[in-house]
Amino acid sequence: MGIILDKISYKYDIEDKELSSFGIFDISLQVESGKAIGIIGHTGSGKSTLMQHLNALLLPQKGQIKIDDYIINNKSKNLKDIRKKVGMVFQYPEDQLFEETVFKDIAFGPKNIGLKEQEIEAAVKRAMADLELDYEEYKDRSPYELSGGQKRKVAIATVIAMDPDVLVLDEPTAGLDPKSKKDLLALLFKIKETRKLTVFFVSHNMDDIYLFSEYIYVMSQGKIVMEGSGLEVFSKTTELRELGLGVPFSVEVLEDLKKQGLYRGEIKAIDLKELAEVIFNLLGDKND
Amino acid sequence: MIKDITIGQYIYKDSLVHRLDPRTKIIVSMLFMIGIFFIKDYYEYIYVLALTAISIYLSKIPVAKILKGLKPILPLIVLTIIMNAFFTSGEVIFQFLFFKLTIEGLALAAFMSTRIIFLIIFTSLLTLTTSPINLTHGIEGLLNPLKKLKVPAHEIAMMMSIALRFIPTLIDETDKIMKAQKARGADFESGNIIKKTKSLIPVLIPLFISAFTRADELAMAMEARGYRGDEGRTRFREQRLQLNDYLILLFFLVLTIFVGIRSVVF
Numbered sequence A: 001m002g003i004i005l006d007k008i009s010y011k012y013d014i015e016d017k018e019l020s021s022f023g024i025f026d027i028s029l030q031v032e033s034g035k036a037i038g039i040i041g042h043t044g045s046g047k048s049t050l051m052q053h054l055n056a057l058l059l060p061q062k063g064q065i066k067i068d069d070y071i072i073n074n075k076s077k078n079l080k081d082i083r084k085k086v087g088m089v090f091q092y093p094e095d096q097l098f099e100e101t102v103f104k105d106i107a108f109g110p111k112n113i114g115l116k117e118q119e120i121e122a123a124v125k126r127a128m129a130d131l132e133l134d135y136e137e138y139k140d141r142s143p144y145e146l147s148g149g150q151k152r153k154v155a156i157a158t159v160i161a162m163d164p165d166v167l168v169l170d171e172p173t174a175g176l177d178p179k180s181k182k183d184l185l186a187l188l189f190k191i192k193e194t195r196k197l198t199v200f201f202v203s204h205n206m207d208d209i210y211l212f213s214e215y216i217y218v219m220s221q222g223k224i225v226m227e228g229s230g231l232e233v234f235s236k237t238t239e240l241r242e243l244g245l246g247v248p249f250s251v252e253v254l255e256d257l258k259k260q261g262l263y264r265g266e267i268k269a270i271d272l273k274e275l276a277e278v279i280f281n282l283l284g285d286k287n288d
Numbered sequence B: 001m002i003k004d005i006t007i008g009q010y011i012y013k014d015s016l017v018h019r020l021d022p023r024t025k026i027i028v029s030m031l032f033m034i035g036i037f038f039i040k041d042y043y044e045y046i047y048v049l050a051l052t053a054i055s056i057y058l059s060k061i062p063v064a065k066i067l068k069g070l071k072p073i074l075p076l077i078v079l080t081i082i083m084n085a086f087f088t089s090g091e092v093i094f095q096f097l098f099f100k101l102t103i104e105g106l107a108l109a110a111f112m113s114t115r116i117i118f119l120i121i122f123t124s125l126l127t128l129t130t131s132p133i134n135l136t137h138g139i140e141g142l143l144n145p146l147k148k149l150k151v152p153a154h155e156i157a158m159m160m161s162i163a164l165r166f167i168p169t170l171i172d173e174t175d176k177i178m179k180a181q182k183a184r185g186a187d188f189e190s191g192n193i194i195k196k197t198k199s200l201i202p203v204l205i206p207l208f209i210s211a212f213t214r215a216d217e218l219a220m221a222m223e224a225r226g227y228r229g230d231e232g233r234t235r236f237r238e239q240r241l242q243l244n245d246y247l248i249l250l251f252f253l254v255l256t257i258f259v260g261i262r263s264v265v266f
């Protein structure tokens, strides 16, 4: 079980030759269920385009996608099942809220996939609990009078409430303050664990990507140009910089220390605790 | 899909047609519209076809792009064909109740639909090769003489340019919200017309809200930059007709007068 993309291509503008260079080309990848996959790439590299294929919002013009037993290709019909299976959180998902109350908005998805009254209520309650939104406090409020961060949580709950197996997060924290960002990500990956989801995580923040993904794909001009674990990908600092991408904070610090001749070890992504240790040891060497 | 709408869509290319003064292009489009009504015989469309083909070639706009723009008006063409084919008197080929298909009707249907198709193709060249800003500058320029009659030329042009400017934005926004609601299991395709209309509510509400927010922000940004209407406003680029403009205007003017006189005299 898992997700297999077999040579999929999608061009936005087929008629105009000059513009048809936009899209994704010949992408193949294979992901096991339950994994957290990070997707990085420069602006316009095709990350969102690729992600929209995972729940058939865009159908591949060539190639096919296999998600467990479902097959998506350019002739796919009956897309509701796949939309239920793959939940999709867009950039700025709060723009899609439209109901009078938070409850009704979250219930929209479950209703669409044909759940019964009581099932809907249970699904909404569970999704709100997952996102740490108090049911009694929020259910009758208008989504429009909430703060930005709360709106974002409601919008994500609308997707979670459909009980997907795969969750696509396309820059889920864009535009939030640093603390809300950190809290929301922690929450999302907690949900991934409790609900045993496969997660695709698109972000421009390399630290978040390093911290949360088990495997990373790097995109450039509609193609996958690099892949590997966080450790592998973020050790290729020159290549990443050539692609216009950054590196995690720890890699930057280690590089700096090396340039100044203080650090002689290998440059690789490590978490902040390990980084502190490295620096602590360097200080120790000096004091000797 | 919603993306197929080409009205108001500008495609940047470096071409002779793009470089023409917008006023020239607007006048030429109008002359074309007038001229095509003087055409009497089917074979004369060969000249129209040649003129249109040369214009498209010079504009460097892909033909497929232009043909795609015909899609939204397909219902109009079909309606024209039906109306003309069945409601023209003449030699009856086939009759059903009081609908009579006539030879004259068929000929007229072909004639009229060709006229509409050429009209749309040629005028869509105007919006495809002229950026919205230039288009409204052109309209303002042409309306300017009417300012003396208290016609609010500047305000009209500004309203149009804002509306045109936001068409692509609104289309993008609609596309994005529709996708988001589809991802939540919304179904815009199946069901009867009432169900289909109802299914648009989750798209329309967020769309209106964002449009109002945008309008508010735009008004604020304009005021913050000192916009206070037409008075004392100068242009970054003053419009001035070039040699090309004069030649093309002259050509179309002569052509229109010629077909006009010919259709009256003969």
Ligand SMILES: Nc1ncnc2c1ncn2[C@@H]1O[C@H](COP(=O)(O)OP(=O)(O)OP(=O)(O)O)[C@@H](O)[C@H]1O
Residues within 6 Å of the ligand: A012, A013, A022, A023, A041, A042, A043, A044, A045, A046, A047, A048, A049, A050
């Ligand atoms: N609806 C569309 N119509 C035409 N071209 C598009 C459309 N959406 C995206 N593109 C083009 O396709 C390319 C890939 O876009 P995509 O949105 O997938 O990039 P991205 O990697 O998600 O970028 P970002 O990091 O800015 O979100 C871009 O060059 C973009 O201009």
Ligand SMILES: [Mg+2]
Residues within 6 Å of the ligand: A047, A048, A049, A091, A170
């Ligand atoms: Mg994107």
